[in-house]
Structure formats: C-alpha cells, structure tokens
Amino acid sequence: MTSQSHFVEPPPLAVRLVTLFAPDREAESILGDLLEEFSLLASKSGAPFARRWYWRQSLKTILQLAVLGFRTAPWLTTVAVVGGFFLRKVVGRLVSPTLFAVLERYQVYEHHFSMYIFLFSTGFDVGQAIAALFVGFMVALVAKGREMVATTMLSLTFGAMMVVVLPVLVTHEGYGIALSRAMWSFSDSLAMVIAGAVVRTRRLGVATRHQQA
Amino acid sequence: MADRDYLGEFEHIIVLALLRLADQAYGVTVRQEIELRTKREVSIGAVYATLDRLEAKGYVKSHRGDPTPERGGRAKRFFRVTAKGIAAVSRTHRALESMTEGLGFIRSYS
Numbered sequence: 336m337t338s339q340s341h342f343v344e345p346p347p348l349a350v351r352l353v354t355l356f357a358p359d360r361e362a363e364s365i366l367g368d369l370l371e372e373f374s375l376l377a378s379k380s381g382a383p384f385a386r387r388w389y390w391r392q393s394l395k396t397i398l399q400l401a402v403l404g405f406r407t408a409p410w411l412t413t414v415a416v417v418g419g420f421f422l423r424k425v426v427g428r429l430v431s432p433t434l435f436a437v438l439e440r441y442q443v444y445e446h447h448f449s450m451y452i453f454l455f456s457t458g459f460d461v462g463q464a465i466a467a468l469f470v471g472f473m474v475a476l477v478a479k480g481r482e483m484v485a486t487t488m489l490s491l492t493f494g495a496m497m498v499v500v501l502p503v504l505v506t507h508e509g510y511g512i513a514l515s516r517a518m519w520s521f522s523d524s525l526a527m528v529i530a531g532a533v534v535r536t537r538r539l540g541v542a543t544r545h546q547q548a
Numbered sequence: 549m550a551d552r553d554y555l556g557e558f559e560h561i562i563v564l565a566l567l568r569l570a571d572q573a574y575g576v577t578v579r580q581e582i583e584l585r586t587k588r589e590v591s592i593g594a595v596y597a598t599l600d601r602l603e604a605k606g607y608v609k610s611h612r613g614d615p616t617p618e619r620g621g622r623a624k625r626f627f628r629v630t631a632k633g634i635a636a637v638s639r640t641h642r643a644l645e646s647m648t649e650g651l652g653f654i655r656s657y658s
Contacts, residue, residue: 361596361600363622363623363625364574364575364596364612364622364623364624364625365575365592365593365596366620366622367575367616367619367620367622367623367624368574368575368576368579368592368619368624369592370618370619370620370622371576371618371619372576372579372580372592374618392591392592392593395591395593395594396591396592396593396594396596397593398593399591399593399594399596399597400593400596400597402597403593403596403597403600407600
C-alpha cells in the first residue's frame, strides 16, 4: 500500500493550472510543497483523498496567485486588460467586412451556395472566436509573467457583460438565438484564456531551456 | 511610516510560525504549523502570497534548499524572519496586549 501510494501522481490538470498561474520564482517551491504533502497524504489516507485535497489546495492557490500576480504588477495588468478590451472591439468590427470581402472575392454565392450559407451564419461566429484568440495572444504578450491573470480578467469582463445582456437578448430575440449568442460569446472568452495559456506555456518552456543551458 | 507598520492578522500568524519553526520553515511546515495551532485550513497559495508581501516589506528573507526526490526534484524555499520583522511582530504584539488589557478578555469571551 505504502509503496504503491508513493508513486501516485497528483491530478495533471491541477498541476498544469498551478504551473500556469504561479509566478516564475514561486512555481518550483509551490509545486514541490504540494507534491510533498500530496505524497504524504496518499500514503496515509489513500489516493482519492489526496487527489481531492490537491484539487482543493490548487484552486485556492490559483485564486491567491492571481491576486498576487495582479497586486505585484497592477499597472501592467490593467493596461493589458484595458488595451485588450478596446482591441477586441476594433478587431471584432473587422470580422464582418473581411468575411464579406472573402465571399465576394471568391464568388462563393454563385459557386458554392451551401458553403456561402455556412460562412454567412457560422463563419461570422468562428471569425469572432479567431479574433478573440488573436486579442488573447496580444494581451498575453504584453502582460509578461501575468499572461493568465490578464487574459482571465479580460475573458471574465466579456463573460460578465454577456451575462448582463442575456436577459435583454432573450426578451428581444428569443431564447434560442440568445442562447446561441451566449455560447459563442463564452467560446470567445475561452479562446482568450487558451491564448494566454499558450503564450505562458511557451515562455515557461523558453525559461526552462535557458535555466538548463 | 513603513517602519511603524503593524502586521495584518495573517501576516502576524505567518511570522510567528516562522519563529517557531526556525531553520525548518518552508511552505509545507509553515502551512501545517498554522493548521495545527489555529485549526483553520490554509492554502499554500495564501502562505506564499503573504510571505511574498512580507519579503517585499523586508520582514522575511528566503533562500533555496537542495532539490529532493520526494518533491519531484524541486527545491524547498526556506524563510527566516529578519530583525526588522522581529521588531514588527513585537510592535504588533504590544499593540494587541495594550488593546486587550483590562478587558478580562480570556475569562469573558473564551
């Protein structure tokens, strides 16, 4: 039992999330501390208990690290989030003209009518998701070391705006359309966080290689 | 002004834990010491966020230990209280003693 428990791994997703949110200089010690206590708990109380403990600790720790990340660089994070907000508005307006220009250029209406219908409806939403991903990358590149905090704050801002607007959408456009727009809006928010995670992972990889060299 | 600062409640608890643990004070032992004595669940993130703040104020210092296998090859980060930190904890303690003096605090509210 003890020897088996000793090799139990903590939940990989929780480890990944802590790694993404932890500041560079804290990540090693925080992950080491969590693993040390996890191994001890796994051998004493079993793997399921230890895994629940790890998740609980990780979620609380991520919240604390997000606050710490913002507090240690409030201006950088705020500038990245506010800049990202306005960039999203600008880039979002370009999606529709770009899509129509492409449809016009390749005469999709005449040659591929079913594709035209798809691009005309879903293509716009996909374009907005790609725009959100682009904005997420820009915000993460600016907010160096706080990529996850900045992109999460930005996505929560847009998410909160959608929640506020949702009852109005339901009243004016009906339940089905409102739900569809809400889903696409939350997808856009998720795309921003994914972009933050990609940039953070890339920077962590570069930092690790730099340390090893 | 900064030198006259008092410690916040959790900062006070963390500094006392560091003083108790002496040269064995790192994330795990600090967290466990606080849980053991205060009977409240503390996250490792809260411990590090507070230690980071205390280090920025010059109340604690940290250094890295050697990587160990039970930590997946990761090093421990040990903390110790500086002279400035000891002065801050003493000041806070005196202020609390002064505020509770004559209240029959232990008898009436425990």
